[in-house]
Amino acid sequence: MHLLVCGGTGCNASRSQEIAANLKSSLKDNGLENEVQVILTGCFGFCEKGPIVKIMPDNTFYTEVKPEDATEIIMEHVVKGRKVTRLLYTDPENKQHVADSKHMGFYKKQMRIALRNCGYIDPQNIEEYIGADGYAALAKCLGEMTPEQVINEIKLSGLRGRGGGGFPTGLKWEIASKNHADQKYVVCNADEGDPGAFMDRSILEGDPHSVLEAMTINGYAIGATIGVIYIRAEYPLAINRLLVAIDQAHEYGLLGKDILGSGFNFDIELRYGAGAFVCGEETALIHSMEGLRGEPTFKPPFPAQSGYNKKPTNVNNVETYANIPIIITKGADWFNKIGTEKSKGTKVFALAGQINNVGLIEVPMGITLREVVYEIGGGIKGGKEFKAVQTGGPSGGCLTTKHLDTPIDYDNLLASGSMMGSGGMVVMDETSCMVAIAKFYLEFTVEESCGKCSPCRIGNKRLHEILEKITKGNGTMEDLDNLRNLGRVIKDASLCGLGQTSPNPVLSTIENFYDEYVEHIKDKKCRAGVCKSLMQYVIDQEQCVGCTACARNCPVNAISGEKKMPHFINTELCIKCGACIEKCKFNAISIC
Amino acid sequence: MAKVKLAESKINKIKEICTSFGNKPGEAINVLHKVQGEFGYLPAEVQEVIAQELNVSVAQIYGIVTFYSFFTMTPKGEFPISVCMGTACYVRGAEKVLDEFKRELKIGVGETTPDGKFSLNCLRCVGACGLAPVVLIGEKVYGRLTPDGVKDILNEYRS
Ligand SMILES: Cc1cc2nc3c(=O)[nH]c(=O)nc-3n(C[C@H](O)[C@H](O)[C@H](O)COP(=O)(O)O)c2cc1C
Ligand code: SF4
Ligand code: SF4
Ligand code: SF4
Ligand code: FES
Ligand code: FES
Numbered sequence: 129m130h131l132l133v134c135g136g137t138g139c140n141a142s143r144s145q146e147i148a149a150n151l152k153s154s155l156k157d158n159g160l161e162n163e164v165q166v167i168l169t170g171c172f173g174f175c176e177k178g179p180i181v182k183i184m185p186d187n188t189f190y191t192e193v194k195p196e197d198a199t200e201i202i203m204e205h206v207v208k209g210r211k212v213t214r215l216l217y218t219d220p221e222n223k224q225h226v227a228d229s230k231h232m233g234f235y236k237k238q239m240r241i242a243l244r245n246c247g248y249i250d251p252q253n254i255e256e257y258i259g260a261d262g263y264a265a266l267a268k269c270l271g272e273m274t275p276e277q278v279i280n281e282i283k284l285s286g287l288r289g290r291g292g293g294g295f296p297t298g299l300k301w302e303i304a305s306k307n308h309a310d311q312k313y314v315v316c317n318a319d320e321g322d323p324g325a326f327m328d329r330s331i332l333e334g335d336p337h338s339v340l341e342a343m344t345i346n347g348y349a350i351g352a353t354i355g356v357i358y359i360r361a362e363y364p365l366a367i368n369r370l371l372v373a374i375d376q377a378h379e380y381g382l383l384g385k386d387i388l389g390s391g392f393n394f395d396i397e398l399r400y401g402a403g404a405f406v407c408g409e410e411t412a413l414i415h416s417m418e419g420l421r422g423e424p425t426f427k428p429p430f431p432a433q434s435g436y437n438k439k440p441t442n443v444n445n446v447e448t449y450a451n452i453p454i455i456i457t458k459g460a461d462w463f464n465k466i467g468t469e470k471s472k473g474t475k476v477f478a479l480a481g482q483i484n485n486v487g488l489i490e491v492p493m494g495i496t497l498r499e500v501v502y503e504i505g506g507g508i509k510g511g512k513e514f515k516a517v518q519t520g521g522p523s524g525g526c527l528t529t530k531h532l533d534t535p536i537d538y539d540n541l542l543a544s545g546s547m548m549g550s551g552g553m554v555v556m557d558e559t560s561c562m563v564a565i566a567k568f569y570l571e572f573t574v575e576e577s578c579g580k581c582s583p584c585r586i587g588n589k590r591l592h593e594i595l596e597k598i599t600k601g602n603g604t605m606e607d608l609d610n611l612r613n614l615g616r617v618i619k620d621a622s623l624c625g626l627g628q629t630s631p632n633p634v635l636s637t638i639e640n641f642y643d644e645y646v647e648h649i650k651d652k653k654c655r656a657g658v659c660k661s662l663m664q665y666v667i668d669q670e671q672c673v674g675c676t677a678c679a680r681n682c683p684v685n686a687i688s689g690e691k692k693m694p695h696f697i698n699t700e701l702c703i704k705c706g707a708c709i710e711k712c713k714f715n716a717i718s719i720c
Numbered sequence: 721m722a723k724v725k726l727a728e729s730k731i732n733k734i735k736e737i738c739t740s741f742g743n744k745p746g747e748a749i750n751v752l753h754k755v756q757g758e759f760g761y762l763p764a765e766v767q768e769v770i771a772q773e774l775n776v777s778v779a780q781i782y783g784i785v786t787f788y789s790f791f792t793m794t795p796k797g798e799f800p801i802s803v804c805m806g807t808a809c810y811v812r813g814a815e816k817v818l819d820e821f822k823r824e825l826k827i828g829v830g831e832t833t834p835d836g837k838f839s840l841n842c843l844r845c846v847g848a849c850g851l852a853p854v855v856l857i858g859e860k861v862y863g864r865l866t867p868d869g870v871k872d873i874l875n876e877y878r879s
Contacts, residue, residue, distance in 0.1 A: 324807030329847050362846070419784075487850055554807045572844075
């Protein structure tokens with residue numbers, strides 16, 4: 129029997145390490161420490177209901193476990209074979225307990241390929257990875273396949289880059305293989321800069337060997353002997369797990385000289401990012417690896433021609449790599465049957481925002497937004513109205529109710545004015561203001577623009593100023609035209625992908641939520657109640673019973689009134705913090 | 721540039737770190753990571769020593785330090801507070817939480833309280849979006865935070 133405890137960042141933050149320790153000591157108390165193993169795994173995806181403890185082989189899935197629950201799990205489940213029902217997931221529809229994760233709405237439509245080992249194996253133990261078919265792909269490549277055959281297999285699979293651009297991976301490898309040089313490099317892009325996305329991090333934390341294996345295969349295919357993982361310094365857990373994995377791979381002869389007796393040498397080192405979003409762009413990433421400021425440069429030359437240390441360099445994303453070993457072991461034909469015509473396989477999304485089941489999901493390409501939001505995501509939080517989904521982070525746009533039934537793949541998302549991006553998927557309801565969201569993303573781009581070219585450096589600043597003006601209630605209809613025109617210029621004239629996509633959140637919200645912009649401008653209203661300058665808090669004199677709760681909680685004493693008498697808000701003093709509205713049990717306070 | 725007024729022991733520590741990376745200019749970012757890990761921040765004097773050791777201009781080191789947001793030239797508080805402003809946290813009300821920290825501590829983002837106890841910063845997605853909105857104090861993660869909860873958390877550190 130195995131007890132799998134989630135060691136992902138989310139659950140870790142809710143004391144899953146302590147849960148694991150308590151489980152172990154309770155096993156010891158019962159003399160079971162040799163029969164039952166406690167394993168700290170990577171993220172299960174269902175972070176919303178974390179910390180998660182899963183019992184194998186019977187697949188029992190315990191949610192929201194506390195360290196104090198450990199003894200009960202051992203005494204009841206392990207010793208007596210009775211499930212601890214109060215820790216099981218409750219289906220929100222029929223209020224039934226669901227014991228087996230396979231039957232949970234969250235998992236039913238998911239398909240785990242890139243995340244196949246996350247939440248199943250101990251990421252710190254190479255034997256478990258090998259037990260799950262790990263390094264079989266590397267052995268197959270080195271033992272039975274020529275580099276050309278490896279590249280061909282990846283080409284046939286139809287795999288496209290998961291880092292945002294969606295460039296065909298096999299083709300990229302082929303180009304790098306044909307550029308001859310005394311030294312070539314393989315680089316894994318683990319800079320994951322999209323704010324609100326943590327797919328790559330979860331893969332690295334939950335299954336680091338899959339990335340190491342894939343990079344080694346990549347090296348063999350293109351003729352490189354050095355691999356570099358460029359990872360954010362803000363990911364200490366992932367860094368740690370990678371370092372442990374690299375050491376283990378060396379010990380087992382799966383990295384280093386003469387791998388598996390094939391004569392092929394390959395080694396992997398880490399480089400640390402230092403908090404600059406633009407370093408996720410491949411040319412900037414390479415400059416950063418060289419110890420310079422991470423400013424992008426014009427392409428061509430592409431990294432495959434002249435990259436790290438001016439040598440041919442193949443850059444791929446973490447999730448792209450995680451797909452490689454299983455494509456080799458199961459075959460391109462298995463992989464290219466999944467997904468849509470031009471987008472094969474699956475995509476991992478970080479599902480977040482105003483949705484019931486926040487977490488990490490992996491779904492086949494071609495699934496609809498409706499399935500993701502309502503079946504996997506369990507619908508909108510608090511039964512509110514669905515408004516939009518933002519994909520592609522600061523480079524992307526939003527999808528609305530009219531896109532709910534569009535199959536999700538690279539091309540459909542682009543056609544809808546958004547993009548796949550790296551996989552952030554943020555769900556918004558009626559409490560989100562679309563003008564404010566556009567402004568939020570632009571704040572990000574303005575801060576992260578490297579400043580090298582003026583359309584991006586100055587243009588985005590202007591876009592942001594105009595949005596600021598609109599959210600303050602000073603916008604004009606002319607501003608809308610300016611936003612659109614300027615946005616197009618920035619897209620056309622910027623040097624790198626950051627500037628070329630930065631106006632997307634603005635353009636796409638204007639396109640889909642034109643009325644909301646007009647309301648801000650003409651009626652000076654923010655229907656979501658987000659833009660502070662456009663709001664006023666008022667107490668309904670009929671509803672107010674004079675309980676004084678609001679007045680006692682107002683941080684600036686803006687509310688006055690006698691006990692049991694209707695209260696008033698002094699709008700001059702009010703700083704619009706919203707504390708009163710939350711405190712009023714009589715729904716007497718509203719925003720208008 | 722400010723005059724070098726670092727203690728001998730600190731200078732030696734920096735030199736040691738530079739040597740451990742072979743004094744190679746290409747290792748500048750790794751050196752800065754290590755040095756910041758050691759001292760908590762990278763004031764001008766420290767950058768000057770690093771530049772000397774790696775045999776590059778101070779401007780180049782300064783250029784790197786200011787480019788990457790991870791590097792800081794001002795010391796953080798004893799308890800550095802980082803409010804996650806990633807998208808997931810933002811749409812679940814991170815801004816209100818941030819406002820409450822500002823009000824409670826009477827400082828703005830990027831500032832430190834006069835007693836040196838708390839500093840306030842924003843960062844983006846710490847990978848615990850399931851717990852949004854998320855705040856880090858030091859290494860400790862606080863999830864599902866509401867403005868109401870801010871005071872209680874601060875009190876844990878105030879005594
Ligand atoms: C501003 C910007 C940020 C990017 N950030 C990332 C990132 O965080 N991770 C990533 O894998 N790719 C990122 N990319 C895409 C990379 O430039 C590159 O296309 C990708 O790493 C290639 O790998 P793939 O083909 O496997 O997707 C970014 C691109 C731009 C323009
Ligand atoms: S588009 Fe922006 S981020 Fe890219 S090079 Fe130009 S200024 Fe830098
Ligand atoms: S919104 Fe805040 S400041 Fe304004 S009256 Fe209510 S509690 Fe006071
Ligand atoms: S909390 Fe509501 S009912 Fe009570 S005094 Fe304030 S407005 Fe009136
Ligand atoms: S971190 Fe535990 S389920 Fe995601
Ligand atoms: S956005 Fe805050 S933890 Fe991810």
